[in-house]
Amino acid sequence: MVSTIKEIAKLANVSIATVSRALSGSSKVKEDTRQLVLQVAKQLNYNPNLLARNFVKRKSNLIALILPDITDEFFSEIIRGVDDTAYLSGYYTMVISSHKNRSLVESIHTIMGAGLVGGAILLIPYLSKEIKEVLNHERIPFVIISSDNNQNSYSMVSIDNYGAAYSMTEFLIKKGYKKIAHISGPSDNNDAINRLKGYTDACVYNQLKIKKNWIVNGNFTRESGIDACAQLLDLKDKPEVIFAGNDMMALGCYEIIQERGLKIPKDISVVGFDDIMLAKYLSPPLTTVKVHINELGITAAELLLSKLINQNGAAERKIKVSAELIIRKSC
Amino acid sequence: MVSTIKEIAKLANVSIATVSRALSGSSKVKEDTRQLVLQVAKQLNYNPNLLARNFVKRKSNLIALILPDITDEFFSEIIRGVDDTAYLSGYYTMVISSHKNRSLVESIHTIMGAGLVGGAILLIPYLSKEIKEVLNHERIPFVIISSDNNQNSYSMVSIDNYGAAYSMTEFLIKKGYKKIAHISGPSDNNDAINRLKGYTDACVYNQLKIKKNWIVNGNFTRESGIDACAQLLDLKDKPEVIFAGNDMMALGCYEIIQERGLKIPKDISVVGFDDIMLAKYLSPPLTTVKVHINELGITAAELLLSKLINQNGAAERKIKVSAELIIRKSC
DNA sequence: AGTTGCGATGTAAACGTTTACATCACTTCT
DNA sequence: AGAAGTGATGTAAACGTTTACATCGCAACT
Numbered sequence: 061m062v063s064t065i066k067e068i069a070k071l072a073n074v075s076i077a078t079v080s081r082a083l084s085g086s087s088k089v090k091e092d093t094r095q096l097v098l099q100v101a102k103q104l105n106y107n108p109n110l111l112a113r114n115f116v117k118r119k120s121n122l123i124a125l126i127l128p129d130i131t132d133e134f135f136s137e138i139i140r141g142v143d144d145t146a147y148l149s150g151y152y153t154m155v156i157s158s159h160k161n162r163s164l165v166e167s168i169h170t171i172m173g174a175g176l177v178g179g180a181i182l183l184i185p186y187l188s189k190e191i192k193e194v195l196n197h198e199r200i201p202f203v204i205i206s207s208d209n210n211q212n213s214y215s216m217v218s219i220d221n222y223g224a225a226y227s228m229t230e231f232l233i234k235k236g237y238k239k240i241a242h243i244s245g246p247s248d249n250n251d252a253i254n255r256l257k258g259y260t261d262a263c264v265y266n267q268l269k270i271k272k273n274w275i276v277n278g279n280f281t282r283e284s285g286i287d288a289c290a291q292l293l294d295l296k297d298k299p300e301v302i303f304a305g306n307d308m309m310a311l312g313c314y315e316i317i318q319e320r321g322l323k324i325p326k327d328i329s330v331v332g333f334d335d336i337m338l339a340k341y342l343s344p345p346l347t348t349v350k351v352h353i354n355e356l357g358i359t360a361a362e363l364l365l366s367k368l369i370n371q372n373g374a375a376e377r378k379i380k381v382s383a384e385l386i387i388r389k390s391c
Numbered sequence: 392m393v394s395t396i397k398e399i400a401k402l403a404n405v406s407i408a409t410v411s412r413a414l415s416g417s418s419k420v421k422e423d424t425r426q427l428v429l430q431v432a433k434q435l436n437y438n439p440n441l442l443a444r445n446f447v448k449r450k451s452n453l454i455a456l457i458l459p460d461i462t463d464e465f466f467s468e469i470i471r472g473v474d475d476t477a478y479l480s481g482y483y484t485m486v487i488s489s490h491k492n493r494s495l496v497e498s499i500h501t502i503m504g505a506g507l508v509g510g511a512i513l514l515i516p517y518l519s520k521e522i523k524e525v526l527n528h529e530r531i532p533f534v535i536i537s538s539d540n541n542q543n544s545y546s547m548v549s550i551d552n553y554g555a556a557y558s559m560t561e562f563l564i565k566k567g568y569k570k571i572a573h574i575s576g577p578s579d580n581n582d583a584i585n586r587l588k589g590y591t592d593a594c595v596y597n598q599l600k601i602k603k604n605w606i607v608n609g610n611f612t613r614e615s616g617i618d619a620c621a622q623l624l625d626l627k628d629k630p631e632v633i634f635a636g637n638d639m640m641a642l643g644c645y646e647i648i649q650e651r652g653l654k655i656p657k658d659i660s661v662v663g664f665d666d667i668m669l670a671k672y673l674s675p676p677l678t679t680v681k682v683h684i685n686e687l688g689i690t691a692a693e694l695l696l697s698k699l700i701n702q703n704g705a706a707e708r709k710i711k712v713s714a715e716l717i718i719r720k721s722c
Numbered sequence: 723a724g725t726t727g728c729g730a731t732g733t734a735a736a737c738g739t740t741t742a743c744a745t746c747a748c749t750t751c752t
Numbered sequence: 753a754g755a756a757g758t759g760a761t762g763t764a765a766a767c768g769t770t771t772a773c774a775t776c777g778c779a780a781c782t
Contacts, residue, residue: 062504062530064768075732080770090730107504111451112768115442116737122485122507133668135467143488152507154453154485157474173393173438175738176453176483197436199393311672337464338669341642395738406762411740421760443738447767506768 063104072100083108120178121150123364124171127157127183128164133336134353138205141357142181149365151178165194172198179203179368181360186250187211201367203360207250215367215376217360221251224349224383225258225303228331231385232301233266237329241274241299243288243309252280255305255333274299278309285312293320293328301329301391307336307348310390314342329391344389351383394435403431414439451509452481454695455502458488458514459495464667465684469536472688473512480696482509496525503529510534510699512691517581518542532698534691538581546698546707548691552582555680555714556589556634559662562716563632564597568660572605572630574619574640583611586636586664605630609640616643624651624659632660632722638667638679641721645673660722675720682714 065079072079074093082089082097089097114120125142127135143153156171158164164184168191172180180202184191187208195202195214203215232240242259245252256275263270276291278284285304289312292299304310310332317324324330324344332339335350359379396410403410405424413420413428420428445451456473458466474484487502489495495515499522503511511533515522518539526533526545534546563571573590576583587606594601607622609615616635620643623630635641641663648655655661655675663670666681690710 062506066768076769077733077771078731080768081731084770088729088731093730107501109768110505110507111442111446112506112737113770115446115739115767116769116771118737120442125486131467131471133464133467136462136464136470139467139470139486140462140488143486144490147487147493152485152487152502154483155470155474156478156483157471159475162478170438171483174441175393175443176441336668338672341669341673397738407739408741408763409761411738412761415740419759419761424760440738443767444740446737446769447739447741449767 063101063106064109065106067104068097068100068106071104072096115175118175120176122152122154122177123361123368124154124156124177124180125183126164126167126171126180127155128185129157129159137353138183138357141354141359142361143357145358145361146365149369151365151368165190168194168198172200172202179364181205181357181364184208186248187214201364203364203367205356205360207254209250209254209378213376215363215378217356217363217379217381219251219351219356220380220382221254222258222261223380224351224385225255225333226262227258227383227385228303228333228349229259229262230266231387232303232329232331232391233262233268235391237301237391238268239274239297239299239301240268240270241276241292241302243276243278243285243292243302243304243313245278245280245305245309247277249280252305259303271297278305278312280306280308282308282312282315285309286316287312289313289316293317293322298328301325301331304330304332307332307334307339307346310346310348311338311342314346325389325391331391335386339386340388342390347388347390348386349383350386352381355381394432394437395440396437399428399431399435399437402435403427449506451507453483453485453508454692454699455485455487455508455511456514457495457498457502457511458486459516460488460490468684469514469688472685473692474688476689476692477696480700482696482699496521499525499529503531503533510695512536512688512695515539517579518545532695534695534698536687536691538585540581540585540709544707546694546709548687548694548710548712550582550682550687551711551713552585553589553592554711555682555716556586556664557593558589558714558716559634559664559680560590560593561597562718563634563660563662563722564593564599566722568632568722569599570605570628570630570632571599571601572607572623572633574607574609574616574623574633574635574644576609576611576636576640578608580611583636590634602628609636611637611639613639613643613646616640617647618643620644620647624648624653629659632656632662635661635663638663638665638670638677641677641679642669642673645677656720656722662722666717670717671719673721678719678721679717680714681717683712686712 065076069076069079079097082094123146146153156167158167179200182202183205205217207218244256276288278288302313304313310330313330322328332346332348335348339346339348359381396407400407400410410428413425454477477484487498489498510531513533514536536548538549575587607619609619633644635644641661644661653659663677663679666679670677670679690712
């Protein structure tokens with residue numbers, strides 16, 4: 061059942077080299093011969109052995125997508141984006157989740173060094189010294205999806221947190237809001253940092269005063285949204301709108317606001333970031349920022365593929381995937 | 392940088408066979424020699440070439456996870472479940488999404504015949520004749536994740552839709568509800584069919600009358616939930632509780648019920664199925680059925696691995712992954 | 723007619739690893 | 753002391769494919 065070029069060669073009365081050439085399509089083979097070979101191949105139900113092919117060519121049509129140790133609503137979109145794009149260029153995608161049984165560093169080393177994959181896409185929130193150390197020793201091309209924008213030496217794809225937060229803030233200002241609060245994410249999280257910066261810069265640029273206690277720290281959880289929002293509601297000088305660093309914290313805001321008998325957006329407005337699935341089902345539906353997550357995957361794959369195909373040591377590129385304001389009823 | 396066993400052999404002054412044996416750990420090598428080899432390997436930063444290894448052993452430590460043409464909130468959990476389990480046995484997971492550029496049949500054929508992967512897990516909602524045809528010609532082991540329980544000849548893992556729906560219905564009956572309605576999913580969808588059957592069987596077993604117009608057809612969308620629920624609310628003999636075939640339809644119920652000024656669960660109760668992320672954030676939080684999706688992946692992977700490891704043509708097995716009632720405030 | 727060029731095809735090596743078999747140096751029998 | 757057995761190691765083939773190089777036949781030159 062598992063036919064090889066040898067068998068085709070025998071049946072077609074040609075050498076295996078000719079078969080190989082006929083099948084690969086490129087080289088010079090007489091059209092008659094090619095047709096013959098193709099026909100025999102079909103008849104034998106031939107499937108090339110990719111293992112052998114990759115092995116001898118010393119390259120692989122597999123790319124690794126290395127994911128961090130957490131589950132995320134958005135991972136499947138990234139995976140799909142990568143897989144779709146890779147497939148169109150004849151590549152397959154291997155997914156590796158690092159987790160307790162296998163550190164990220166270990167994954168990188170074993171996977172990238174084994175010849176199994178031709179390139180890798182790494183989803184890494186924060187590039188530690190250790191990780192960079194390992195990466196610098198790897199010889200296959202890779203691309204990083206990360207919001208860690210302090211790195212120059214790698215090709216990176218990231219969400220335009222800054223730009224999106226800036227737009228959202230400016231949108232609120234244009235709508236007439238003067239008192240805009242922000243609940244930020246963890247202070248060591250780059251998404252959070254950039255969103256905060258987008259918010260403050262937009263305020264500054266539009267000559268809007270930011271009171272210091274209008275910026276309160278959260279940690280991207282619903283609970284922290286509740287706490288942060290409570291703080292804001294207790295303020296003498298209450299903000300008119302709360303820009304939560306992500307939707308989960310916005311959700312927390314909704315809960316405490318409604319618990320206190322206030323109405324959104326009449327008494328106070330709320331906007332978020334991420335456009336998680338439930339955002340549009342909240343009441344009122346949440347105005348937020350939608351990141352085209354699958355584009356992260358697509359872009360990363362494209363970048364990697366370009367490295368794989370024309371392997372001139374091109375300069376490392378940084379690409380930001382833009383986001384879109386989703387205007388609903390919460391402001 | 393890319394060291395091979397040849398180089399190790401040279402440095403350690405042994406033959407490549409000895410190196411191979413020392414590294415693979417199994418065969419008989421003098422302990423001193425093994426240590427020496429190991430040390431040299433480490434020093435050379437050696438990584439075995441998996442491509443070569445798989446090639447010569449004519450087996451692969453890659454398994455393919457073939458997904459259908461849609462994106463789903465739950466896919467990442469399945470992927471993670473498969474990957475985690477596979478990894479623990481030394482296997483890697485390759486994800487293939489079939490889609491417009493690549494039919495499922497095509498994916499199956501090219502992937503499973505190329506020697507690249509040693510086995511496959513296929514997520515297939517409905518096993519068409521064509522698909523079965525292709526599957527029957529494949530020679531590598533595979534496992535199917537599906538709710539299509541009309542198949543005997545394959546190893547399958549599925550959600551226990553029937554049992555879970557039965558439990559939910561019985562739970563409602565025990566709570567004292569006498570008038571239970573059901574909004575079913577598409578009539579050609581096996582999940583929907585089994586859930587409906589679980590519901591009716593539980594009613595019958597508990598001698599509960601089911602009025603014909605208490606069962607209304609939906610199609611798993613929120614909109615269909617709205618329509619179906621409206622029909623139920625318009626009934627002279629209104630049900631006391633609506634068991635929606637999935638959470639999205641339950642969400643639709645919430646909307647129309649609240650729009651009509653009714654209270655859940657005071658005026659009417661609603662329960663769902665799936666435990667999608669937003670279920671717990673609805674107000675009131677939705678009582679529903681949680682399927683341990685990652686277990687689908689884990690179980691499928693275990694099944695496949697057992698086939699891969701002891702390749703005695705064991706009987707094909709069917710495994711149902713059980714579900715759990717998540718009792719919240721909606722009834 | 724002999725040379726050159728070229729297109730088509732064949733030959734064989736190579737890729738890195740595993741593994742069946744051969745070999746060798748001992749030890750332990752008889 | 754020789755035979756037989758055993759444990760450690762080496763030799764070489766094999767896996768399926770690609771590809772550099774060699775070869776061959778034929779057309780188009782001089």
